[in-house]
Amino acid sequence: MKNEKLLYLFTLVFFLFVLKTSVFAQSNYVLPYPSSMPGSFSYKIHLIYESVSKYWYFGDFGQFDYNLKLADKYLVEAKILFEYKQYLLGYKALEKSNRYFVNIPLNLAKAKEDGKDISQRRKILEESAQKHIEILSELQGKLPPSFLWTPENAKSTNLNLEEMMGKSIKIRAGSL
Amino acid sequence: MRIIYVLYFFFLLIFTLFSYLFIDPNLIYLKNIYTGFAFSNRLTVSLIYFFAVLIFFCFYLFFVNRFQKKIFSKKDFIILLTITIIGLIFSYPAIVSYDIFNYIATAKVAFFYHENPYIIMPIQFIGDPLLLFTHAANKIALYAPFWIFLTSIPFFAGFGSFVLTLFSFKILNVVFYLLIILFLYKISKNIYNVAIFAFNPLVIVETIVSNHNDIVMMCFALFAMTLIQKKKYLIASLFLILSIFIKYSTIFLVPVFIYMIYNKIKQKKLNMEKIYLFSAISMGIIFALSPLREEMYSWYAIWFLTFTCLLRSKFILIITSMLSLGLLFRYMPYMYLATYSSPTPLLKIVFTIVPIAIGLFYYWYRFKKT
Numbered sequence: 112m113k114n115e116k117l118l119y120l121f122t123l124v125f126f127l128f129v130l131k132t133s134v135f136a137q138s139n140y141v142l143p144y145p146s147s148m149p150g151s152f153s154y155k156i157h158l159i160y161e162s163v164s165k166y167w168y169f170g171d172f173g174q175f176d177y178n179l180k181l182a183d184k185y186l187v188e189a190k191i192l193f194e195y196k197q198y199l200l201g202y203k204a205l206e207k208s209n210r211y212f213v214n215i216p217l218n219l220a221k222a223k224e225d226g227k228d229i230s231q232r233r234k235i236l237e238e239s240a241q242k243h244i245e246i247l248s249e250l251q252g253k254l255p256p257s258f259l260w261t262p263e264n265a266k267s268t269n270l271n272l273e274e275m276m277g278k279s280i281k282i283r284a285g286s287l
Numbered sequence: 288m289r290i291i292y293v294l295y296f297f298f299l300l301i302f303t304l305f306s307y308l309f310i311d312p313n314l315i316y317l318k319n320i321y322t323g324f325a326f327s328n329r330l331t332v333s334l335i336y337f338f339a340v341l342i343f344f345c346f347y348l349f350f351v352n353r354f355q356k357k358i359f360s361k362k363d364f365i366i367l368l369t370i371t372i373i374g375l376i377f378s379y380p381a382i383v384s385y386d387i388f389n390y391i392a393t394a395k396v397a398f399f400y401h402e403n404p405y406i407i408m409p410i411q412f413i414g415d416p417l418l419l420f421t422h423a424a425n426k427i428a429l430y431a432p433f434w435i436f437l438t439s440i441p442f443f444a445g446f447g448s449f450v451l452t453l454f455s456f457k458i459l460n461v462v463f464y465l466l467i468i469l470f471l472y473k474i475s476k477n478i479y480n481v482a483i484f485a486f487n488p489l490v491i492v493e494t495i496v497s498n499h500n501d502i503v504m505m506c507f508a509l510f511a512m513t514l515i516q517k518k519k520y521l522i523a524s525l526f527l528i529l530s531i532f533i534k535y536s537t538i539f540l541v542p543v544f545i546y547m548i549y550n551k552i553k554q555k556k557l558n559m560e561k562i563y564l565f566s567a568i569s570m571g572i573i574f575a576l577s578p579l580r581e582e583m584y585s586w587y588a589i590w591f592l593t594f595t596c597l598l599r600s601k602f603i604l605i606i607t608s609m610l611s612l613g614l615l616f617r618y619m620p621y622m623y624l625a626t627y628s629s630p631t632p633l634l635k636i637v638f639t640i641v642p643i644a645i646g647l648f649y650y651w652y653r654f655k656k657t
Contacts, residue, residue, distance in 0.1 A: 170400065170402030172402050
């Protein structure tokens with residue numbers, strides 16, 4: 112009887128252990144802390160800073176860092192806006208993140224062409240793509256497939272969120 | 288030919304040979320002359336270094352004394368300067384500091400890889416041979432943009448050869464060493480004052496051997512000062528800004544510059560002795576505060592030595608000479624112990640303070656008592 116109890120306990124612990132370790136493989140890549148959000152004054156300053164800093168981040172690796180930094184920043188922004196059901200702003204932020212993300216593999220290709228060892232950055236790109244997909248997949252389950260955004264005194268916009276999520280994941284999956 | 292020239296040149300040549308005992312084991316470009324002696328005979332090299340610095344200071348005090356008594360002329364000055372440069376220009380630059388490798392690595396990031404050295408670190412270029420021996424490869428550019436721009440000259444002059452690049456950097460420093468000497472002479476019109484700076488072993492070791500860029504920064508600042516005296520305020524300000532954009536420290540000279548310009552505009556007579564004293568104090572304060580940022584590096588002394596040499600004070604001459612001696616001795620604890628941790632920091636303080644205390648005692652004994 113005592114042995115039987117021990118066996119049950121062992122089986123329980125074993126399954127707990129198995130369950131604990133068999134969750135999705137998660138990327139260790141760390142996304143940035145959320146920055147200012149659309150509508151605030153500092154957001155406008157951030158936008159100016161971003162367009163100016165593009166020239167500061169010259170060079171293949173510099174551009175890689177710039178595009179990755181902003182792809183991350185806008186993904187985090189989109190996530191928060193979607194969570195607060197600000198679908199139009201979230202949609203736009205994700206569009207921006209996509210725009211920056213597609214440049215990253217191009218920066219790497221250019222660096223390789225210039226004879227630079229890109230192995231380390233290739234790894235960073237893969238990790239970030241994995242993390243982005245993780246976030247997007249999580250969001251995909253929470254968002255409605257489409258949403259008609261009707262602001263006051265303005266034309267409504269139909270947001271195809273499902274298509275947007277699919278497209279965003281596809282962009283990132285191309286870098287894995 | 289004076290025997291002292293021969294002795295001095297012979298000493299400098301030995302010092303140059305001694306410097307090659309410190310070749311980094313990973314410096315593949317000089318592997319044929321690598322001995323590893325300095326790393327396996329730490330006590331011996333520390334003692335040699337100690338006596339070399341002492342001898343260097345004996346020469347210095349002798350020269351300064353001769354120039355003060357006008358036994359040595361301008362011609363002697365030029366000969367001694369030539370001997371100093373020829374004797375040391377081919378020395379190995381990383382006896383006590385590895386900054387020259389950082390300069391080269393940063394220049395390579397900017398002018399070879401065409402990346403911004405303020406965001407991309409040398410370590411990110413996997414496989415680059417410089418990474419084997421560059422000590423701060425994991426840091427973004429530490430110096431201001433004008434310095435990085437200036438390094439393009441020796442970098443391109445090296446035509447891709449490391450050794451050629453290394454010595455091109457040395458030539459750049461020598462050029463500014465000569466320029467600062469010229470400006471000091473134009474300001475002081477006194478070869479004695481110039482000799483106090485030019486033959487100071489700390490200035491020589493940190494500029495011609497270790498190749499620190501402080502001389503470049505101070506050269507621009509001093510030139511700016513001469514321009515104010517000629518009432519060329521705009522161009523003077525430009526040169527001060529260029530100086531600040533080499534290593535930032537000369538930003539502490541801005542109040543002195545404003546004071547000078549204000550007095551010039553108001554047609555007031557400038558007391559230059561006072562100006563140099565203020566400049567020396569200003570740069571001395573930032574030197575004294577440097578441990579708050581990182582560490583009191585010996586080559587920072589060039590910041591105030593540039594001005595103290597222009598002051599007619601025996602006390603300042605004795606104290607700055609002994610401080611220079613102490614700052615060169617500061618390298619010995621690491622040279623012997625090969626560690627930056629305890630007891631090296633304490634020993635560094637002791638090695639710096641003891642010569643100053645001796646200097647103070649000497650001054651009190653020699654001048655106050657009489």
